Amino acid sequence: MKPFDYRTATDMGTAVAEVSGRPDARFVAGGTNLVDHLKLGVAEPDLLVDITAVTSAAVEDRDGGLWIGAGVRNSDLAADRRVRERYPVLAQALLSGASGQLRNMATTGGNPLQRTRCVYFQDVTTPCNKRVPGSGCSAIGGYTRYHAILGASEHCVATHPSDMAVALSALDAKVHVLTPEGERSFPFVDLHRLPGEKPDQDTRLQHGDLITAIELPPSPFAQQSRYRKVRDRASYAFALVSVAAALDVADGIVRDVRIALGGVAHTPWRAYKAEQVLRGQPAEVASYRLAADAEMADARALDGIDGGNGFKIPLVTRTLVATLRDLT
Amino acid sequence: MPEITVRANGHARRVAVDTRSTLLDVLREQLGDTSPKKGCDHGQCGACTVLLSGRRVLSCLTLAVSCDDAEVTTAAGVSHAVQQAFVDHDAFQCGYCTPGQICSAVGMLDEFADGWPSHVTPDLTAAPELTDDEMAERMSGNLCRCGAYANIVPALRQAAGGPG
Numbered sequence A: 001m002k003p004f005d006y007r008t009a010t011d012m013g014t015a016v017a018e019v020s021g022r023p024d025a026r027f028v029a030g031g032t033n034l035v036d037h038l039k040l041g042v043a044e045p046d047l048l049v050d051i052t053a054v055t056s057a058a059v060e061d062r063d064g065g066l067w068i069g070a071g072v073r074n075s076d077l078a079a080d081r082r083v084r085e086r087y088p089v090l091a092q093a094l095l096s097g098a099s100g101q102l103r104n105m106a107t108t109g110g111n112p113l114q115r116t117r118c119v120y121f122q123d124v125t126t127p128c129n130k131r132v133p134g135s136g137c138s139a140i141g142g143y144t145r146y147h148a149i150l151g152a153s154e155h156c157v158a159t160h161p162s163d164m165a166v167a168l169s170a171l172d173a174k175v176h177v178l179t180p181e182g183e184r185s186f187p188f189v190d191l192h193r194l195p196g197e198k199p200d201q202d203t204r205l206q207h208g209d210l211i212t213a214i215e216l217p218p219s220p221f222a223q224q225s226r227y228r229k230v231r232d233r234a235s236y237a238f239a240l241v242s243v244a245a246a247l248d249v250a251d252g253i254v255r256d257v258r259i260a261l262g263g264v265a266h267t268p269w270r271a272y273k274a275e276q277v278l279r280g281q282p283a284e285v286a287s288y289r290l291a292a293d294a295e296m297a298d299a300r301a302l303d304g305i306d307g308g309n310g311f312k313i314p315l316v317t318r319t320l321v322a323t324l325r326d327l328t
Numbered sequence B: 001m002p003e004i005t006v007r008a009n010g011h012a013r014r015v016a017v018d019t020r021s022t023l024l025d026v027l028r029e030q031l032g033d034t035s036p037k038k039g040c041d042h043g044q045c046g047a048c049t050v051l052l053s054g055r056r057v058l059s060c061l062t063l064a065v066s067c068d069d070a071e072v073t074t075a076a077g078v079s080h081a082v083q084q085a086f087v088d089h090d091a092f093q094c095g096y097c098t099p100g101q102i103c104s105a106v107g108m109l110d111e112f113a114d115g116w117p118s119h120v121t122p123d124l125t126a127a128p129e130l131t132d133d134e135m136a137e138r139m140s141g142n143l144c145r146c147g148a149y150a151n152i153v154p155a156l157r158q159a160a161g162g163p164g
């Protein structure tokens, strides 16, 4: 591990100035992803600015929704009464991730910014365009079980590993960011980007931009929401695929719906096509199948030494249908 | 090297630490407390679990330099019904995972007492019940290579005050 300086941030503005002014400086929050990357040699910062003392650790009621400070730990957020009652999909997504110990460390700001679990990205001896731009992608034709079926490029086929981020995408959450130019906010679904020709960039944040909070808008039907995760073992494993959904049914007809998929793309994948197909349709399995088919029409399986990841396409369809059925 | 005060198991010690050192390495190599174990060093096994300000965390992913003045409790400093329960139920074989299991169990029982739900809690808005499924899920961050799980669950049941 390369030596680095460590500073405890005194306030958020100074933290942003310190990191944005130094290309190899990084924020550290719970450290559950970054400290691992220091050990693996995937990250080699020369300065860590610890933001845990200056980011808010409070969940506040605001404008009918919830305002979640970037310093709120994943475990505290999942245990929050208001989240459990009003946004169950978020509590379930958080509780399905990692372990009790890790959730006590992981933060609201750090979780969406965790990097891919692509084995080649984490192994500095193999080519990887995300880690070393232009070096190639070892996953193409390699080990593909955890890789993308939607929105991938010839440069990178990695998936985003966060469960929480899938729920936030379905809930129309907003991200609040402090930049060297000041505060701004934008839809959570715009935080992450597809790999295209620049897989080294996971998000639209600039170096030194600090997530200060995540905002959940009021949603009368988020109460009818659910997260379903399919994985290789029953606990303490990343998703092969996952579905976050919220459903509003009146008189047997789907009035409104939100769907996001995990484990399928470089971003949490908001399933706009499936949502569009479902609105106004009978709330029944046949409609859910049509919706899943519409979303999966663009899916492309990867070939790989492990037999490829074509299994994910029917798996998404079945998981989506099952999640909506549970909500009906 | 920065100097920090580590309050481990009730004793405050001033130590100079490399910014790269984890809490796990400082506890073991500089403070001589070998009860937290290094299983994987990557957050994947739970052998290094300690209580930091009373909450269970992984010391292998915690930078020591971030723990200035924090209260750390390792298995060597735990005094809790969970320990006798592990002995009574033979809840280990080689014992390597055990200190992590003990710290994790103490943290888990506190979380349960605070009404925290888990992934297997059927109703998120109701108070959870500490069933065997709940204990297995809540302890899933602690792997046991010897497979002592079948005895760990009854030990936890006893420690939680249920039928052992």
Ligand SMILES: Cc1cc2nc3c(=O)[nH]c(=O)nc-3n(C[C@H](O)[C@H](O)[C@H](O)COP(=O)(O)OP(=O)(O)OC[C@H]3O[C@@H](n4cnc5c(N)ncnc54)[C@H](O)[C@@H]3O)c2cc1C
Binding pocket: A026, A027, A028, A029, A030, A031, A032, A033, A034, A035, A036, A051, A055, A070, A074, A096, A097, A098, A099, A102, A105, A106, A107, A108, A109, A110, A111, A112, A113, A114, A161, A162, A163, A164, A209, A210, A211, A212, A236, A237, A238, A239, B042, B043, B044
């Ligand atoms: C064994 C294991 C299993 C796991 N399983 C799962 C799982 O099943 N599901 C899941 O979703 N996750 C899982 N995780 C990942 C875990 O949830 C993330 O590592 C964690 O949420 C990251 O949060 P953190 O606060 O620790 O981030 P850190 O490691 O501190 O930071 C991560 C990144 O975000 C940046 N950052 C942090 N906070 C901010 C901020 N406020 N503004 C700007 N940048 C910031 C840091 O600079 C760094 O680049 C697992 C992790 C491990 C080790």
Ligand code: SF4
Binding pocket: A116, A118, A119, A120, A121, A127, A128, A129, A130, A131, A136, A137, A138, A139, A140, A155, A156, A157, A158, A199
């Ligand atoms: S899929 Fe992306 S992260 Fe994985 S090896 Fe290819 S470029 Fe790297």
Ligand code: FES
Binding pocket: B037, B038, B039, B040, B041, B042, B043, B044, B045, B046, B047, B048, B049, B058, B059, B060, B061
């Ligand atoms: S040594 Fe820390 S989790 Fe394995």
Ligand code: FES
Binding pocket: B091, B092, B093, B094, B095, B096, B097, B098, B143, B144, B145, B146, B147, B148
């Ligand atoms: S008792 Fe041997 S690893 Fe658990």
